[in-house]
Amino acid sequence: MLFDLKRFANFISWVINPVVVAPAVYTTIVLLGYRADPHNISYxxxxFLSSTIVPMLLIFGLKKIGKVSDYNITFRxxxxxxxxxxxxxxxLGYEFMKHLDAPALLSGILLFNAVNMVFILLVTLQWKISIHLFTFTSSVALLFLQFGAVSLWLLLLVPLLMWSRIHLKAHNFMQTLIGGIVGFSVIFTELKWWTGL
Structure with missing residues (x-):
């Protein structure tokens, strides 16, 4: 049997997906980086609620009523x-984090998620940036800020994710490249300034 490239590309797009990557990274940062903090589970x-559970329910609901054609929201x-x-x-998640008096990095994640969503929303009016690449590289930037250069090896997965999105005709090369570059550089700059690291 010939190797099914489309099936493999779909697998990559579902594994390195915003709703998979974000919770995995947040769990790593909170449970390892803030394991001594008694409120870490609350953070x-x-x-999870702000970046994963509610978005998943939202997309599921929109798909069910026909407002989006697929779970990756392929159409701009x-x-x-x-x-x-x-x-x-x-x-709203940022406000909850402030109420919990959370560490600056954790509250900053939600604050700049909101800010960057506005940026993506404005870009989406004219162009289709890759949210897969934006989310993945911004997540690597978060790990880099918390754990240092050892996290950067994850960037080796960027070409594979770019290929999968292009192969599935979800994006072209520039949409994936710009999504990846902007995702890493923007969140790194924002949180570096926000936390004073």
């Missing part, structure tokens, strides 16, 4: 509403 729950025109809702959800 993790706010991050369908991204505006979910992105707008995600801005509000992450902003």
């Amino acid at each position: 993790l729950m706010v991050l 025109e369908q991204r505006f509403l979910p992105l707008l809702v995600l801005v509000a959800i992450n902003a």
Whole structure:
């Protein structure tokens, strides 16, 4: 049997997916980086609800009522509403983090998730940036800020993710490249300034 490239590309796109990558990274940062903090599980729950659970329910609901055609929201025109809702959800999560007096890095994640969603939303009006690449490289930047250069080996997965998105015709080369570069550089700069690291 010939190797099914499309099936492999789909597998990569589902494994290195925003709703998979973000919770994995947040769990690593909170449970390893803040394991001595007695409120670490509360921080993790706010991050999960804001960045994973509510977005998944939102996309599932929009798919069910026909507002989006697929769970990856392939069509640019369908991204505006979910992105707008995600801005509000992450902003609300940031307020919860402030109430918990969370470490600056953790509150900053949700604050700049909201800010960057606005950026992606504005870009989406004219162009289709890769949210897969944006989320993955920004997640690597978070790990880099928390754990140092050892995290950067994960960037070796970037070409594979770019290939999968291009092979599936979800994006072209520039949409994946810009998504990856902007994702890493923007969140790194924002959180470096926010935390004073």
